Amino acid sequence: MTPEELAARVLYRDGGVLIIDKPAGLMVHAGPKGGDHLGNYLDGLRFGLKSSPELAHRLDKETSGCLVLGRTRKALAQLGDLFAKGQVDKTYWAVVVGRPREAEGVIDLSLKKRERSHGWRMEVDRSGLPSVTQWKLLGSDGRLSWLECQPLTGRTHQIRAHCAAIGHPLVGDPIYGRGTGTLAGDRLLLHSRGISLPVYPGKPAVAATAPVPEHMQSYLLACGWDALETV
Structure with missing residues (x-):
């Protein structure tokens, strides 16, 4: 990824906060075995500041979508506090195996x-x-279903583990949905669709919506997503 390509994925920017659309397949930080990661590109997101932005939270390597970064130490501390206190509204789109009996839960x-x-x-x-x-x-095509998930807590792999626990593992999940990888070419179908943070008192929440990634579009279309209504 070039600096220009990453800059084009910025969804929101102000003096203290950046929200980017993280591509699936990119780690947010260096793993134990090394490899490419987002940290290698953050210098291209300084936009005139002396320091590069830093992660305010994390997304799994194969999860795409909204990722929040702090541009200053003060902003990073404030963002960390919001996440720790559960004051951040997060919305994920997932494609799971099967169709739940209920409409919500x-x-x-x-x-x-x-x-x-x-x-x-x-x-x-x-x-x-x-x-x-x-x-x-x-939405659903009977074989697969499109879920909107809102984690009210921030545990690692929470949506993946929870969906598997109720009998509907995410398509392409090698840990909690073994055998589902062939349905999506071994791509995890989980997308951080939207995020909202009450960063500035007395002002509207900072919010962003990430477009549906290409590798999920055909599955969502089969489940009833209308690409013309929502990008």
Whole structure:
């Protein structure tokens, strides 16, 4: 990715906050095995400031969409506080296997990280951290369904683990939906569609909406998404 390509993915910018549309397949920071990551490109998002912006939260490597960065230390601290206190409204679009019986619901299942010989995963466990996800069925072709998910807590892999726990794993999820990768060419169908943050008291919330990535469009169209109404 060139600096120009990343700059073109900026969804919102002011003196303290940046929201970008992170592409699927790009890690947000260096992993244990190295590899390309967003940090390699943040210098191209200074837009005149002396320092590069820094991550206010994280998205999984294969998750696309809205990612918030702080442009100053003060802004980064404020953003971190908003995320920690659960004051950030996050909306994700997911394509899952099967069709839920209900039109909407709330998944209230505590999650705990478990180490395995082949890696780690989040598992439902009463002794884990409280984890709550609201979801709504937006469309379905009977085989796959398009869900809008709003995590009310910020646990790692929360939406992925919660959807799998109710019997509807995300398409392309190698950890919680084994065997679903062939349905999407091994691409995780999870997109951070929108985000809203009450950054400035007395002013409207800072908000952004990320366009649907190309690798999810055909699946959403099959489930009833109208590309002409919402990009």
